[in-house]
Amino acid sequence: MARRTGSADLPLHSGRVPAWLGTRMTSLGAIITQAIVHHYGRDEFLSRLAHPYWFQSFGAVMGMDWHSSGITTSVIGALKRGLKPLASELGIHVCGGRGEHSRKTPDELRVLSDRLGLDGETLVRTSKLVAKVDSAAVQDGFDLYLHGFVVTDDGKWVVVQQGMNGDKRQARRYHWHSQGLTSFVDTPHSAIDGRPQGEIVNLTDHRAEGSRNAQLDLLTALGPDRIVSELERMSGTERPPPQALLPHLIMPAHHDVRPKDVFARRLHGTLAAAAERGPVDFPELLLTSGVGARTVRSLAMVAEVVHGAPYRFADPARFSLAHGGKDRHPYPVPIKVYDETIRVLKSAVSSAKLGREEELGALKRLDDQARKLERIATGPSLDAFIVTERAASPGLDGRSVFGWERDLAPALTKRHSST
Template identity: 75%
Template sequence: MARRTGSADLPLHGGRVPAWLAGRMATLGAIITEAIVHHYGRDAFLQRLSHPFWFQSFGAVMGMDWHSSGITTSVIGALKRGLKSREDELGIYVCGGRGRHSRKTPDELAVLGDRLGVDGAALTRTSRLVAKVDSAAVQDGFDLYLHGFFVTANGTWTVVQQGMNEASRQARRYHWHSLGLTSFVEAPHSAIDGKPRGDIINLTDQRAAPSRSAQLELLTMLGPDAIVREFAALGDDNGGPEQPLLPHLVMPAHHDVRASDVFTRRLHGTLAAAAEAGPRDFPDLLLTPGVGARTVQSLAMVAEVVHGAPYRFRDPARFSLAHGGKDRHPYPVPLAVYDETIRVIKSALCKARLGRDEEMQALKRLDDQARRLEAEAEGPSFDAFVAAERAASPARGGRSVFGWEAENAAAATGADRRR
């Protein structure tokens, strides 16, 4: 049976993803998806989406805010756009989204069912059920505003939906996965992301089975008006098996990335693997002067997103060190590096489609090497690493929602001279 796998606290952030980043996120998200499908299959990709730690890391490696609620919207939107032209080839389809796109999910699933010859009505019912469970059966103070439905050609599905609590300025993300799901109303979640805040009503808890039965009995025997009178007579039911302790991901309120948010030894392993394995594995791919060596570092982090085991995503902030963040945290997005990362992986995937898998295996070796080296690797402190990235940002095409880093640096220099 699918079970809740963890929780996280996601600060609510406003704003939009700028067009220069949204297009790149769609491209990078699509090629990471294809790489996972190439190595492990499409069902494995949907399993990753249902894991809250991996999902957060996936968004961070694409240059989105590493900790905010906006990662959910931007990742679903990027995949919907990026996979659109490849969906039949990969057998992965993305429906729904935020707001009005969320409400179109049933219609999209019905059309998809007709196209693929699968039970569109069943998929539509599933979409409505999971939304009802997370808005009615689980009453935790978060109002749903986003619903993303991922489905494969063979009927496997993952749902990622999110609610907000405006009073607390927090969001909660709910993950579902069809694998092993036997009930929509008894412990159905693969994960619920969001910091616990006081008592909630959770009728999907296994211990709530007597309560669900009692409600149906009351409704049948007494009618809805009588339920109000009987409500006071209902006692707490604390029976049934206890749920195990679950991993709890707390995304902090601070916007900047700090050393405490990152497992430094894993960062050092990535840097060491890039230095040792990169020149040997990528001599013909790294053709852009000045950014090749830095690109291998990003490739190593992307490779970990493709190949890493679940335990390796306990520090999603680390993956923001691949391509920075749109709000300049931990540093502006280095577009030259970002574009080179896309080019290298695209080249590897194109050759893999023709049966030449050497470059895809080279990317996998980067991840293997990083894990071997992290126990003994040494490197710069986190603060030194970020400082070096910020210093190099103008030369690497650094850009954020505040503009090009080169222009910002020139303006700052001019201001200094006028003082």
């Protein structure tokens, strides 16, 4: 039986991912996927996608808005683009997406199944059924608008889909995983992202099995007219037992990253590990003037996304400190650092394919060291860290949807000095 892993609230944001960030997200997402598959296999990658905390951290480390609903769309889109050229190598395929791409999922699954020798109609039925369950059997006020279906060569799959509640300006993400799934209507989700909104009718809860069967019996024995009269008679006199709440990650409405959003000791461990292991494991990288040491800090956070255990991702905001955010929170995306991160990871994965594990091994040691040092490491406050990063941003080709930081910095300085 598939298990639920938690839930989260996601503020509903509009807008598009700029091309300069989208291309980099595509590259970084593909390389991180390759690293995970190399170390742990593609089944583990599916398990990661089915975990809402990891999924949110994955999007944050790629420079998306760390808390918003847009992470879902951008991550699915980046993986679809980035993994397509690697499909024959990794055996991982991404179908569907947002809006009209969602409606193309059945056709994509049929074409893919014909090529791989899978049971296409079963996959199509699965796609339609999980969408129907989350839109009808779970009546929580969120209308589905995104459906991503990730399937492997051997027919294992993960579905990530998202609904919106326009009135409340919130989104809810649903995760499904084929591993251990024995029933589509009895606790099938690996997780549901989103805070409960009023009373929720969830007929997929295993405790609702009696209710599902009773509904069929009522419809057969009484007919719709008698059912209505029974409901009228019972109205206000009987209430169903409250549904147990899942553990959930609350994504706040504020856009800035605040100290309460980040586990400081883990941040300090990452910074300390980068300072200690960087000169040892990345000497050539550190010859890159003005970029290397900063890039090692980003690599340490990427390494945690590759190697970290589930409990490590309870503070997705921390991973936005790797490459900032497109809306300038916590600071503009440092393009030099982002590109250097991609270059180092690409080199490490390429070497590993040839049997040379030194570079990927260095990333693993970086992650191991961060966990050891976080027990004793100290460092700057989050606010001080962000101030330092913003000051360095123009020199690191900081960029946001508002433009290049080097062009914005004089205007911002002038505005602050006049207040």
